[in-house]
Amino acid sequence: MNAEIQDNLQAPIFRHLSETADELGVECYVIGGWVRDLFLHRPSNDIDVVVVGSGIVLAQALKDKLGKKAHLSVFKNFGTAQIKSGDMEIEMVGARKESYDRNSRKPIVEDGTLEDDQNRRDFTINAMAIRLNKAHFGELVDPFQGMQDLKYRIIRTPLDPSITFSDDPLRILRCIRFATQLQFNIEERTYNALSKNKERLSIVSPERIVEELNKIMMAKKPSIGLSLLEKTGLLEIILPELSRLKGVEVRNGKGHKDIFLHTLQVVDNIAAKTDNLWLRWAALFHDIGKFPTKRFDEKLGWTFHNHNFIGEKMIPGIFKRMRFPMNEKMRYVQKIVTLHMRPIALVEEEITDSAIRRLLFEAGDDIEDLMLLCEADITSRNEEKVKRYTQNLIEVRAKLKDIEQKDHVRNFQPPVSGNEIMETFGLAPCHEVGAIKMTIKEAILDGIIPNEYEAARKLMFETAAKLGITPKK
Numbered sequence: 001m002n003a004e005i006q007d008n009l010q011a012p013i014f015r016h017l018s019e020t021a022d023e024l025g026v027e028c029y030v031i032g033g034w035v036r037d038l039f040l041h042r043p044s045n046d047i048d049v050v051v052v053g054s055g056i057v058l059a060q061a062l063k064d065k066l067g068k069k070a071h072l073s074v075f076k077n078f079g080t081a082q083i084k085s086g087d088m089e090i091e092m093v094g095a096r097k098e099s100y101d102r103n104s105r106k107p108i109v110e111d112g113t114l115e116d117d118q119n120r121r122d123f124t125i126n127a128m129a130i131r132l133n134k135a136h137f138g139e140l141v142d143p144f145q146g147m148q149d150l151k152y153r154i155i156r157t158p159l160d161p162s163i164t165f166s167d168d169p170l171r172i173l174r175c176i177r178f179a180t181q182l183q184f185n186i187e188e189r190t191y192n193a194l195s196k197n198k199e200r201l202s203i204v205s206p207e208r209i210v211e212e213l214n215k216i217m218m219a220k221k222p223s224i225g226l227s228l229l230e231k232t233g234l235l236e237i238i239l240p241e242l243s244r245l246k247g248v249e250v251r252n253g254k255g256h257k258d259i260f261l262h263t264l265q266v267v268d269n270i271a272a273k274t275d276n277l278w279l280r281w282a283a284l285f286h287d288i289g290k291f292p293t294k295r296f297d298e299k300l301g302w303t304f305h306n307h308n309f310i311g312e313k314m315i316p317g318i319f320k321r322m323r324f325p326m327n328e329k330m331r332y333v334q335k336i337v338t339l340h341m342r343p344i345a346l347v348e349e350e351i352t353d354s355a356i357r358r359l360l361f362e363a364g365d366d367i368e369d370l371m372l373l374c375e376a377d378i379t380s381r382n383e384e385k386v387k388r389y390t391q392n393l394i395e396v397r398a399k400l401k402d403i404e405q406k407d408h409v410r411n412f413q414p415p416v417s418g419n420e421i422m423e424t425f426g427l428a429p430c431h432e433v434g435a436i437k438m439t440i441k442e443a444i445l446d447g448i449i450p451n452e453y454e455a456a457r458k459l460m461f462e463t464a465a466k467l468g469i470t471p472k473k
């Protein structure tokens, strides 16, 4: 037996499975992702077991053997059962033969052999099985040379790729996702079938699509998947706002950079710094406003005026369509997108205390994430430029720290509240109350008065007097 297999089958659960299957007189295999990950040295506790017979019967017998240590769940409708034992989750199912209806991802299922079951799987590296019955314990069943594909780092479908993808088009995205996570190449026929079957994505739910996209975004180098999505024409279907950023236009000898390629670089840069999924999404969306705002000006060349604000406005539509959460996660992405140019813009003028205070006030606790995006956004090939921008951001960071320590304006609330203003002057909620509050806030951010209660209260009286408002008697 292969030494790696032997090591990984040491856990007592495999011996129990082996004995149970032999007692029932059925063939039993561990299959799919667990086997793939064993050879990739990514040990996993999610174990898929296929039995040539009933998965539910096997699970019930295993539960009897394990007693109270194990928890059994049976899913009669799907013909599957799950055992949880310690930190292991074992999913048991009978070997199946599947045929598909063109309009649904739900197959018509019949009992089948191991071979039928392996034929219906998505990729050769996911179709390997290891036999658990005692007489053949640890034998690898690899009819499609999955081991070789692992060795040469190739994603390939076991059958004609058009059949595999058309049967279940979610696999189109799984293919790109595995290529990204594992940094494998996609075999040519499999690759060509991706775009050929792209229209079939229409029967996949947005939730499933997003699940795969999130996995791509969380990979070490998301650009691998994003670029594959673009090249295969899938991005145009899923996220047209991004695929439109592709390309360079030249007018009067003046070109602009390929914003899509720039964006990919920014996403990879941020992925090297953070595992925050939403910051990675914010990096992907940071320049989406550049397509609708692109103009050519005879004097200035290409401009993308207010692209950050337009980008911010585009995000709810995208989130809604993608069934992303339309809550504080969305607002976070919007905030990062809208503010993404501020730290760099700061240095183009002078880094005044007031500008830094405003930035801190607007970014709040997300200031660190915003700075990470700004740093990731520096992708120029001109070394001199990169050096200058990087140095500028170091200065902004130092200044931010300085002001933060001095003024505490992050998440700042003016020290005099609207209630206090209403109370002092006997006012109901009205425009004037807002105006007084705003004057105090602006004065603090501009450094005209310190961020302290007494100074704020004094300014409250002065501002009210100018508006002709007198204190309540």
Ligand code: CTP
Binding pocket: 031, 032, 033, 034, 048, 120, 121, 122, 123, 126, 127, 168, 170, 171, 174
């Ligand atoms: N599978 C398939 N087609 C799908 C989904 C899954 O053929 N659309 C098969 C593959 O053999 C896969 C196994 O079912 O290995 C288990 O699927 P799943 O748990 O979703 O994926 P894993 O391969 O284990 O990988 P990951 O956990 O990274 O999603």
